[in-house]
Amino acid sequence: MLEPIERQSLSQAVYERLRDGIVSGELGSGTKLPSERQLSEALGVNRGAVREALKRLEQARLVQIRQGGAARILDYQAHAGLDLLSELLFAGGELDLRVARSVVEMRAHLGPEIARRCGERGGTAAADRLDAIVAGMRADPDLDARQAASLEFWDALVDGSGNVAYRLAYNSLRASYDGFRAALVQVLGDELKSVDGFQAVADAVRAGDAEAAAARAAELLARGAQGLSTLFEALETFPGGE
Amino acid sequence: MLEPIERQSLSQAVYERLRDGIVSGELGSGTKLPSERQLSEALGVNRGAVREALKRLEQARLVQIRQGGAARILDYQAHAGLDLLSELLFAGGELDLRVARSVVEMRAHLGPEIARRCGERGGTAAADRLDAIVAGMRADPDLDARQAASLEFWDALVDGSGNVAYRLAYNSLRASYDGFRAALVQVLGDELKSVDGFQAVADAVRAGDAEAAAARAAELLARGAQGLSTLFEALETFPGGE
DNA sequence: TGAGGTCGGGTGGTAAGACCACCTGGCCAC
DNA sequence: GTGGCCAGGTGGTCTTACCACCCGACCTCA
Missing domain, CATH: 1.10.10.10 (Winged helix-like DNA-binding domain superfamily/Winged helix DNA-binding domain)
Structure with missing residues (x-):
């Protein structure tokens, strides 16, 4: 509006x-x-x-x-290249479910790896930043604020991973996401509400436990993937019914 | 020339x-x-x-x-976005080792996942295509030909993965690689020579064993990563010594 | 007959100049 | 302090022109 x-x-x-x-x-x-x-x-x-x-x-x-x-x-x-992804997602004025599923799959795979590398190389600087963001989440339970904080969280993780390629790939994925932010607040509710899930990732990063960070990130992302998956099925049965 | x-x-x-x-x-x-x-x-x-x-x-x-x-x-x-990767790799007229290491890390992580999805969804069509390429490898031991065949192999894998995002990300990574193809033939020699490594991936895809495909792909890529890693160390010690 | 050269037409690449739509900042009247 | 006005600068668009280049048709000549 x-x-x-x-x-x-x-x-x-x-x-x-x-x-x-x-x-x-x-x-x-x-x-x-x-x-x-x-x-x-x-x-x-x-x-x-x-x-x-x-x-x-x-x-x-x-x-x-x-x-x-x-x-x-x-x-x-x-x-x-991957920059085309966000344009492909909505090319022709309609959501392409095949592309959308691909994005979610890549997110599920890239996310934990980013967390892993952040746990490996992020150090306390990254952990501090993550903790601060999680603290902000606890302070504000509003879903829109949660979504913004979640993006910050991943931003910090990606920075801590020390990998330029991941950074850029994340940007490309996020560009696809940004077009649907408002629409996905509810769908990703489970993921956004689980502050403990974010905290677990942050804790693993602080402990320098790369594998744990990856595992916790995978669990976190799985919550959202659940909602996305049911959304896609619904869209497949009732096309255009946003 | x-x-x-x-x-x-x-x-x-x-x-x-x-x-x-x-x-x-x-x-x-x-x-x-x-x-x-x-x-x-x-x-x-x-x-x-x-x-x-x-x-x-x-x-x-x-x-x-x-x-x-x-x-x-x-x-x-x-x-x-990730499209910038290939330009970042050589921006300013010199190879950026930090970017290069990032690319190799992403390759090592994305490759097995692509193989996994191809094993999951590729079917016999993908397996046939892979086998044909491996057969071509056996017929021509020339390293340049091997390199071309190896690219075809990954092309086929990525097609078989049925994931558009992986396809585009692969294209972005490959664009980074293409600028150095000639220079990397020798460095990636171990990887290119191991026809059995490619065959193992193809076999896993044919068997529909996704995890095996990922594992074999990881082993295959590790061979090249070894050479790349020593190259980067050498470049770090003797900058510009191509 | 075929290899080689010539040439015209179409294509992208670059240039210069003009006007429009829009934003900014300062000024002014209220 | 608010709102409106206005001038200068910016990006957006248009026109016209010429250059560098590629292609295909055609021609020439061994």
Whole structure:
């Protein structure tokens, strides 16, 4: 209600239009895109806007551009990186359950590993930060606040893991999550309410017990996975029924 | 020697220049970028080239652009996605060992999980494909061919895992790897030579034994990790000694 | 007949200039 | 102190033009 009204630039619109065409298979991989001039005329926008969109598609490895020749569409499953995940999740204006399940599975696998490495390398600095966040959770039982704190918690864990790749992968996963934060507060209720679960992870990190940290993190994430799984089943039976 | 000569567009050069400035910390997060007009004048290029570069930086979540106000530089560690990994690995013209170690660690963790899911869901179709690749390995002991076959093998595994997120994450990791393929043929020799290791993974997938597939994959990757680890130590002692 | 060269048309790459939409800050009137 | 106004700067869009490059058709000549 009180969120900022989204405005969209033309190049953004062009980007999304072409991206949706590619990931939906409408523009098959290997086919050639119309020329920039043709696109700009067909879409009724300036050539510059088209170029900006094409550059972004190239960066996402959805197309390949060569001077003097037309842009070729690539097979996104074979080339695109994890940054595309959040866009894939909702491409075409509808939630893709197959992608959503993949995200949850990756979360369930990456999370414990991050906790493990944090337990291994985080030290007391990480433990202090985690404890402070958990203390804040106890102080405020509001679910929205819990969700924010939970994100902080994972942020701290990931920092403590000392692994840049995990950090970036976490960011990519979180970008997928952010689009549905409000919708998932209830679904992840079990996970968010279990302050003891967060505390157990923090304790393991403080003890420097990497395996325990991983195990406790896995237990914590399993609570949310339960809710997500039932949500997905419901969505499968009653599509669109958000 | 016979590789295509790389040409670089202006917008690409602008992108890399700004990206390096950001990830190196030279342009601290929170600071404001000069206006497009100032940048284009300072860099001696057209404003369009600057805009294309800025759009890409925004897509990589390195900057935030708002109409009417200057572009703000974001904290890339807090926002950038896994796609940045390959660029981070070599940003500033030198290999970043901390990033490299992170990549290897993620490989060691993600690989077995991919094998596990492939064993779980790949079925005979995946097993057939894997077996064919391993057969090809036996037929050609050349290391370069082995490396190509090894990539095909993982490609097939990842397809069999039925997880889009893993697929995209694998693509991101592979993009980091591709820049050093030639340099790593020797370093990964142990891994590439162990056809039996690949075969063991393929066998586990055929048997539908997910845990065995994960275990065999972990063993296989450990061989390469050994070589990589000693390489990194050497590079740490003699920097730049490629 | 086939190898090689020439050339025109189309493509992406770059440039310069202009105007619009929007934000910011300072000023002013109330 | 509030609200409105206004000017200057910013990103967003458009137009036009030219350059560098690639491709295919065509031609030439051994």
